[in-house]
Amino acid sequence: METSYETIIIGGGVVGSSIAYHLSERNKGGILVLDKKFPLSGTSGSTQAWVWVHNKTPSWYAEFSMYSAELYPYLSKKIGDVEYKRTGGLSPFFNEADREKALLLAKTYESIGIKIKVLTREEALEKEPSLNPEVAGATYSSIDGNVNPFRLVDRYMRAAKKNGVQYSTYNKVTEIQKLPGKFMVVSQKGTFQCKNLVLAGGTWSRELGKMVDITIPINQLRGQILVTEPLKPFLNYTISGLRQAFNGEVLIGYSMEKEGFNRATTLEVMQETANLAVHYVPSLRKAKVVRAFSGIRAMPEDGFPILGRIPGVENLFVAATHSGVTLSPLIGTLMTELILDGDTSIPIDRYSITRFNNMETK
Amino acid sequence: MKAVETDVLIIGAGPAGLAAAFETASRGLDVTVIDESLSLGGQLIQQTQNLSSLPSDLSPMRGFELAAHLIKQIEEYDIRYLLGHRVIGFYQDGTIGITDEVDVFPVKTKKMIVATGAAENAVAFPKWTLPGVLTIGAAQTLINRDFVKPGNDAVIVGSSDFAMDVALQLSEVGVQVKGIVEKSTGVLSRNTEKVKQVNKIGIPIYVDSSIVEARGMGAVEEIVIKQEDRVFTEKADLVCIDGGRSPILDIFYQLGTSFGFQKELGGWVPQYNKDFQTDCKDVFLAGNAAGVSTQGALVLTGRLAGMNVCEALGAVSKETAAVEKKGLWKELEIVETKYNLDIWHARNRHVDNFTHPVLKDQFIS
Amino acid sequence: MDKSTIICRCEEISLEEIEKVISNGARTFDDIKRLTRCGMGPCQSKICNCLVAAAINEKTGTPFHEIPLPRMRMPISPIKLDTLATNSTTFSSVKSVLDEVELEDGKVR
Numbered sequence: 001m002e003t004s005y006e007t008i009i010i011g012g013g014v015v016g017s018s019i020a021y022h023l024s025e026r027n028k029g030g031i032l033v034l035d036k037k038f039p040l041s042g043t044s045g046s047t048q049a050w051v052w053v054h055n056k057t058p059s060w061y062a063e064f065s066m067y068s069a070e071l072y073p074y075l076s077k078k079i080g081d082v083e084y085k086r087t088g089g090l091s092p093f094f095n096e097a098d099r100e101k102a103l104l105l106a107k108t109y110e111s112i113g114i115k116i117k118v119l120t121r122e123e124a125l126e127k128e129p130s131l132n133p134e135v136a137g138a139t140y141s142s143i144d145g146n147v148n149p150f151r152l153v154d155r156y157m158r159a160a161k162k163n164g165v166q167y168s169t170y171n172k173v174t175e176i177q178k179l180p181g182k183f184m185v186v187s188q189k190g191t192f193q194c195k196n197l198v199l200a201g202g203t204w205s206r207e208l209g210k211m212v213d214i215t216i217p218i219n220q221l222r223g224q225i226l227v228t229e230p231l232k233p234f235l236n237y238t239i240s241g242l243r244q245a246f247n248g249e250v251l252i253g254y255s256m257e258k259e260g261f262n263r264a265t266t267l268e269v270m271q272e273t274a275n276l277a278v279h280y281v282p283s284l285r286k287a288k289v290v291r292a293f294s295g296i297r298a299m300p301e302d303g304f305p306i307l308g309r310i311p312g313v314e315n316l317f318v319a320a321t322h323s324g325v326t327l328s329p330l331i332g333t334l335m336t337e338l339i340l341d342g343d344t345s346i347p348i349d350r351y352s353i354t355r356f357n358n359m360e361t362k
Numbered sequence: 363m364k365a366v367e368t369d370v371l372i373i374g375a376g377p378a379g380l381a382a383a384f385e386t387a388s389r390g391l392d393v394t395v396i397d398e399s400l401s402l403g404g405q406l407i408q409q410t411q412n413l414s415s416l417p418s419d420l421s422p423m424r425g426f427e428l429a430a431h432l433i434k435q436i437e438e439y440d441i442r443y444l445l446g447h448r449v450i451g452f453y454q455d456g457t458i459g460i461t462d463e464v465d466v467f468p469v470k471t472k473k474m475i476v477a478t479g480a481a482e483n484a485v486a487f488p489k490w491t492l493p494g495v496l497t498i499g500a501a502q503t504l505i506n507r508d509f510v511k512p513g514n515d516a517v518i519v520g521s522s523d524f525a526m527d528v529a530l531q532l533s534e535v536g537v538q539v540k541g542i543v544e545k546s547t548g549v550l551s552r553n554t555e556k557v558k559q560v561n562k563i564g565i566p567i568y569v570d571s572s573i574v575e576a577r578g579m580g581a582v583e584e585i586v587i588k589q590e591d592r593v594f595t596e597k598a599d600l601v602c603i604d605g606g607r608s609p610i611l612d613i614f615y616q617l618g619t620s621f622g623f624q625k626e627l628g629g630w631v632p633q634y635n636k637d638f639q640t641d642c643k644d645v646f647l648a649g650n651a652a653g654v655s656t657q658g659a660l661v662l663t664g665r666l667a668g669m670n671v672c673e674a675l676g677a678v679s680k681e682t683a684a685v686e687k688k689g690l691w692k693e694l695e696i697v698e699t700k701y702n703l704d705i706w707h708a709r710n711r712h713v714d715n716f717t718h719p720v721l722k723d724q725f726i727s
Numbered sequence: 728m729d730k731s732t733i734i735c736r737c738e739e740i741s742l743e744e745i746e747k748v749i750s751n752g753a754r755t756f757d758d759i760k761r762l763t764r765c766g767m768g769p770c771q772s773k774i775c776n777c778l779v780a781a782a783i784n785e786k787t788g789t790p791f792h793e794i795p796l797p798r799m800r801m802p803i804s805p806i807k808l809d810t811l812a813t814n815s816t817t818f819s820s821v822k823s824v825l826d827e828v829e830l831e832d833g834k835v836r
């Protein structure tokens with residue numbers, strides 16, 4: 001295996017692999033992805049994988065998400081079928097107070113080109129007859145959908161490898177040295193050198209930051225998801241809280257727990273999630289749950305992506321975010337522009353790590 | 363609310379769980395036994411073969427007779443039985459969640475003994491998923507519990523003691539056993555008596571052999587066997603596969619105990635010390651869950667786990683416990699070395715490895 | 728063994744498919760599972776677990792004690808959502824998306 005590369009990406013999840021793939025579209029060869037385990041062993045393998053836009057706030061973040069969602073159809077043409085389905089997204093609500101909020105949301109987002117309809121009870125039930133008849137209404141947008149995260153990462157990897165990207169898996173990075181004009185990346189299987197270094201370590205980003213003496217303010221936030229046995233297709237939309245996958249399984253869950261790196265599941269959250277399921281879609285009562293799983297979100301301190309250069313260290317980049325599935329096509333595209341051209345077609349200054357004042361090197 | 367609070371929760375009412383129930387209930391502890399089946403006895407109740415290596419206080423008897431004996435032994439105690447109930451998971455604080463298929467409700471216990479037994483492993487060959495291909499345990503259940511004749515012409519894949527038992531039981535109910543196929547160079551069963559019986563009724567044993575494929579439209583009709591260079595076909599509507607058994611680990615995994623690997627005990631086994639206590643200090647284990655062994659040994663591990671729980675809860679004095687435990691380990695040694703020396707050695711290695719588990723912290727990413 | 732042999736009967740995954748992802752670097756049951764769905768069926772890998780371990784051992788020479796168990800999960804056996812649910816409609820850690828829409832001075836932020 002070669003030891004010298006133009007660009008090394010640490011982390012082969014959906015974020016790292018997307019960057020690797022998009023970079024390789026323009027620069028074949030000279031790219032190495034290092035992963036401490038196998039891609040998908042991190043958060044990208046334990047996610048709901050909605051490609052979700054319509055009720056992200058504030059509006060500039062929704063807009064950013066929309067641009068990424070818009071890239072999906074084209075992406076699937078390039079890298080192969082990732083089971084992307086633009087189903088449209090429905091967020092049901094059960095009281096009138098939420099309708100006020102929903103109307104406000106719809107009005108604000110009209111100006112940035114995200115069409116949100118606030119459905120009446122009847123409209124919501126007509127669109128999705130399985131919803132609880134007690135529903136008060138729902139917000140709806142046609143831009144939302146979902147994707148198969150396993151296929152997505154697998155196809156990114158395959159396409160990247162085809163373009164000459166190398167993957168070194170089960171190979172943990174333990175140390176990073178900055179030398180003039182290059183980095184030395186020390187890993188379990190050897191030392192590699194590169195000009196550009198991208199940190200895409202997801203929920204482990206803090207640990208990677210420490211290796212170059214910076215704080216990447218990423219915290220852990222657990223989410224538990226229930227999976228049912230395959231059911232015949234009956235859900236038309238991606239409903240916030242649950243979706244039906246290609247093979248008929250329904251994935252349910254939207255929990256947020258501060259449990260560090262502990263990926264266990266707990267009965268209390270599983271029961272609450274079951275409550276949510278039967279509350280939203282009563283016909284799920286009879287469906288059997290075959291599995292619960294949990295994932296650890298990489299949650300930036302303020303909730304928004306951390307993207308771009310790391311100031312003060314030449315050719316060092318970071319990409320760490322929640323909603324990485326939704327954002328991966330855009331992040332891959334923009335990080336490629338930044339690395340190769342020094343600038344991006346859509347501004348990402350807002351997402352710079354410099355916004356955190358505890359960023360000073362220590 | 364159906365919630366339960368108890369001193370000792372025993373999960374699994376097979377021979378190991380029943381033995382543990384006797385040890386603990388007879389010493390005055392408040393004991394709850396849960397099993398997903400509606401009857402006590404676990405896998406023992408369909409075992410009609412004679413059990414030879416039992417503890418010294420028990421005379422040789424058949425499997426279902428042992429079950430009856432163990433059940434009778436606990437009759438007089440006021441044990442809470444949750445039959446037809448399943449353990450489905452755990453709450454954050456370790457409280458057990460069980461279901462009666464109507465609700466899920468919590469069980470709080472001071473100590474728990476997990477005796478959930480072992481599961482049979484599969485053996486794969488082309489078309490092994492055709493109907494008519496079963497595990498030997500499933501075939502035995504059909505004959506002895508459901509009184510169903512599972513087929514007319516059978517081939518058995520594997521030659522353990524258990525395979526010999528099932529070969530004999532199939533013949534008894536009129537199934538023609540066409541052959542026993544073993545990939546090793548010799549018969550695996552150590553019970554020469556049983557192998558002799560199998561030979562006597564004319565069942566051929568093909569060693570150094572393998573299954574090339576099963577054939578059939580919608581169900582198995584024939585099976586292609588390869589012995590060295592010879593390939594031949596047997597008509598069969600029943601293929602019983604014996605891939606050995608492995609401890610059922612789900613509950614331990616959710617509890618977060620660590621595991622070690624011992625091939626002779628069935629592969630991955632929860633780590634435990636000489637007290638049959640896991641590294642979650644309130645969790646004890648017994649039976650095949652602690653390593654696949656013979657029925658006599660399973661009963662003894664149940665008694666050992668029970669005794670240790672009694673000691674931990676102060677139901678016996680340290681001194682009494684020490685004497686009893688020493689005696690039980692001695693018996694275990696006698697029964698297990700007589701049955702299979704390798705298993706005894708593996709068990710001791712496993713206990714020695716307690717402080718150096720290979721698999722741990724499985725939920726920390 | 729014949730390449731077409733089914734290893735995961737729930738999801739009908741063949742030995743060939745499993746060997747392919749092993750040659751792409753997958754090492755553990757869980758790696759293989761995510762790339763092929765082997766182990767994601769109704770039995771949740773109870774049946775194919777040992778067969779996959781044998782395939783990994785055969786293909787890579789990794790000894791069995793170095794092939795970790797698949798990650799096991801609740802529920803310990805399948806359970807109806809109705810049975811699992813407690814019928815409460817208040818949620819503490821489970822959120823609805825609209826909950827997250829933040830308002831500031833009566834406007835969406």
Ligand SMILES: Cc1cc2nc3c(=O)[nH]c(=O)nc-3n(C[C@H](O)[C@H](O)[C@H](O)COP(=O)(O)OP(=O)(O)OC[C@H]3O[C@@H](n4cnc5c(N)ncnc54)[C@H](O)[C@@H]3O)c2cc1C
Binds near residue numbers: 222294
């Ligand atoms: C329950 C849940 C539901 C979610 N739902 C959605 C959703 O519906 N839509 C959406 O868009 N997003 C969703 N997300 C978020 C999304 O899954 C993540 O944002 C995304 O997967 C992050 O990808 P990543 O590549 O940054 O992280 P990861 O996939 O975790 O990749 C990081 C990689 O870095 C490697 N690594 C770390 N440290 C080192 C080191 N020292 N050396 C070598 N390699 C290292 C790791 O092995 C890992 O493979 C959800 C997340 C959770 C938990």
Ligand SMILES: Cc1cc2nc3c(=O)[nH]c(=O)nc-3n(C[C@H](O)[C@H](O)[C@H](O)COP(=O)(O)OP(=O)(O)OC[C@H]3O[C@@H](n4cnc5c(N)ncnc54)[C@H](O)[C@@H]3O)c2cc1C
Binds near residue numbers: 378657660803
């Ligand atoms: C079908 C079958 C046939 C067998 N026949 C033979 C034979 O002929 N000869 C032989 O030597 N061995 C045989 N065995 C092996 C048998 O496992 C042992 O002989 C012995 O019964 C094991 O004792 P145990 O107490 O460890 O477990 P078991 O007898 O298996 O008891 C475990 C009990 O735990 C219960 N349980 C498991 N999980 C849960 C849960 N989550 N919630 C509630 N309850 C639970 C089960 O219902 C079961 O009753 C057979 C095994 C099987 C599977």
Ligand code: FES
Binds near residue numbers: 765768770
């Ligand atoms: S056989 Fe693989 S999941 Fe059931």
